[in-house]
Amino acid sequence: MAEKNGQAAEEKKKGGGMKKLIFLVLILAILGGGGFAGWKYFWVPRQEAAAEAAEKAAEEAENASKVAPAGPLVPLEPFVVNLADPMGRRYLKMTLDVEVLDEAASADLTTAMPKVKDSLLLLLSSKSFEDIGSMDRKLELKNEIVDRLNLVLGKGRVRNVYFTEFVVQ
Numbered sequence: 001m002a003e004k005n006g007q008a009a010e011e012k013k014k015g016g017g018m019k020k021l022i023f024l025v026l027i028l029a030i031l032g033g034g035g036f037a038g039w040k041y042f043w044v045p046r047q048e049a050a051a052e053a054a055e056k057a058a059e060e061a062e063n064a065s066k067v068a069p070a071g072p073l074v075p076l077e078p079f080v081v082n083l084a085d086p087m088g089r090r091y092l093k094m095t096l097d098v099e100v101l102d103e104a105a106s107a108d109l110t111t112a113m114p115k116v117k118d119s120l121l122l123l124l125s126s127k128s129f130e131d132i133g134s135m136d137r138k139l140e141l142k143n144e145i146v147d148r149l150n151l152v153l154g155k156g157r158v159r160n161v162y163f164t165e166f167v168v169q
Contacts, residue, residue, distance in 0.1 A: 071159055072106045073097045076116070078165065081125045083132075090129050095165035098149060098158055105157040112152055119148045129168060138166070 078095040082088060100106050109116065123144060132141055142161050149158040 071099050071101050072103055073099055073162070074106050074109050075164075076120075079117075079120060079124060081121060083168070084126055084128045091169060092124060092127070092132065093165065093167045093169075094124065094163060096145070097162045097164055099160040099162065100153075101157050101159060105153060108153055108157070109149075115152050116149060119152055120145065123148055132168065138163070 075097045076095065078093060080091060080093045083090040083092055098109060100109055127141070131137055142163070145161045146158050149161070150156065
């Protein structure tokens, strides 16, 4: 009887080893599948995105060579205006350069300087600190200035304006 119990114990050990082997193979298969899925969904798209980014950068470089040359720049005198704040304590000092279409537009801008200054002074003095405090608002202001100058000089004659000094106090 003792012999039968010994054999039964050995059979249990052999069966337990088989379960461990199956469990180990199952764990390795799950880890391998997870590794493959991670590689497939995370690593491959990054490589494709990097290739697309490189292609896009090359395309932008090619398009940059096709951009029209910059027009003449006309510097304007500094503007100092009180902002439309409730307490009236803040003011803006701004200097800008105006990029125009061609030399004829540059001459027209110089000739129309009183109208330009009047238009810009009215625009700037209507702004509050909140209207020009952030970067997005400054970009909006640049677009508004371009629109105002195009109203004075004629549509499309002013390409851009560049702030060379912008101080709010």
